[in-house]
Amino acid sequence: MSNFFRSVSKTLKSFKNMIPLLFGTVLLISLVSVLIPESFFTSVFSGNLLIDPLIGDVIGSISTGNPVTSYIFGGELLKHGVSLLAVTAFLVSWVTVGLVQLPFEAATLGKKFALLRNLSAFFLSILVALLTVFLWGII
Amino acid sequence: MKGKKNLASWLFLLVVGGVYLLVGITMPLVFFQGLTVFVQVFSRIVPVLVFVFVLMILTDYFIKPKALAKKMQKSESKKWLFAVAGGILSTGAAYLWYPLLSELKEKGLSYGHIACFLYNRAVKIPLIPMAVFYFGWKYMLILTVVMVFVSFIQGVIIEKVMGE
Numbered sequence: 001m002s003n004f005f006r007s008v009s010k011t012l013k014s015f016k017n018m019i020p021l022l023f024g025t026v027l028l029i030s031l032v033s034v035l036i037p038e039s040f041f042t043s044v045f046s047g048n049l050l051i052d053p054l055i056g057d058v059i060g061s062i063s064t065g066n067p068v069t070s071y072i073f074g075g076e077l078l079k080h081g082v083s084l085l086a087v088t089a090f091l092v093s094w095v096t097v098g099l100v101q102l103p104f105e106a107a108t109l110g111k112k113f114a115l116l117r118n119l120s121a122f123f124l125s126i127l128v129a130l131l132t133v134f135l136w137g138i139i
Numbered sequence: 140m141k142g143k144k145n146l147a148s149w150l151f152l153l154v155v156g157g158v159y160l161l162v163g164i165t166m167p168l169v170f171f172q173g174l175t176v177f178v179q180v181f182s183r184i185v186p187v188l189v190f191v192f193v194l195m196i197l198t199d200y201f202i203k204p205k206a207l208a209k210k211m212q213k214s215e216s217k218k219w220l221f222a223v224a225g226g227i228l229s230t231g232a233a234y235l236w237y238p239l240l241s242e243l244k245e246k247g248l249s250y251g252h253i254a255c256f257l258y259n260r261a262v263k264i265p266l267i268p269m270a271v272f273y274f275g276w277k278y279m280l281i282l283t284v285v286m287v288f289v290s291f292i293q294g295v296i297i298e299k300v301m302g303e
Contacts, residue, residue: 007199015192017145018238024152025234026184027159030176034169067266075273088282095261101234103151108237109244109253113301117254120296124289131285136278 021104028100029064036063045082052086057125060093061118064101070094084136088129096121184235191235198242222252222294223287226259233260251298258290 044059045052060070074087097118098105106114163170229236240253262283270279 004196004200007196010199011192011195014195014238014242017148020145020148020152022234024148024155026180027152027155027173027177030180031158031162031169031173033176034172067261067263067270071266071270071273078273084278091282092261092286095263096258098233103147104234105237107147107151108241109250113250113253113297116297116300117257117293120254120293121258124293127292128282128285128289131289132278132282135281135285139277139281 018108021107025101025104032062032064032100033069045077045080045086047081047083049083049085052083053089053126053129056082056086056088056090056129057093057122060090060125061097061122062099063094064098067091067095085129085133088132089125092128093122093125096125187235191239195239195242198239198246218248218252219255219291219294222248222255223259223290226256226290227262227264229256229260233257236260249298250301251294254297255290255294258293259287262286 044055046055063070070091074091077087077090078084099118102114102118105117159170159173162173236257240248240256244250244253267279267283274282
């Protein structure tokens, strides 16, 4: 039983250290979600099949929030004629790259890991988009 | 090291507070909208935080580094399966899981497994119907399979680069 209370106490300490980062991260996410309006997304894509996926990747990476929001944005972008390649890169980077959470990730899991994970996720979003759209086209 | 980390955490909160102050002076409407979203998000994540808190206690209590390291040494494929399944089944924002993953790292998980776990968090089973509504079953099925496949690639890349 004393081992259990030791675990509770250890976890409480770990949570106490996490609170300022957690508050800061949620505050930042809230502000970013207010500052980037939906109309911004539809005005950026030019129709270029090479540049659009990269733009989708960048926008998805700096955006944050519930994936449902990205589905709604993604659906709207498709309706506005944005390519599926760009929308897929946008959807994937939205959920795999976390620039806003980067300070928290670096503090808890290490700077090198956090940078490497986000950077590789950024480039892999384009690979996922290419593979998905290619397979979608042939299946 | 822990003291420095704590200081950095408070500094980060202070900087974000400063940004809010600046926004509050220049764009009061955005300031209040941001705060409203903050309250909404925070009230939504409280149950998840409680869940994570309980999980962290249980992890600390039941998972002993030596026993886990021993189990994980037995089967490399199980580690990856744990990372994929854990990532898909986990709930809440990714940053809520960082402390738990950091603890699991000390107990034997590699950075590759953690990256794989975090990548698979993108696959959200409860949200699939919503995604299907916008993009169709075929697209979502292909995207999900491709993402699980790519999560392994990312895990392996990170393991190599981190020198594990």
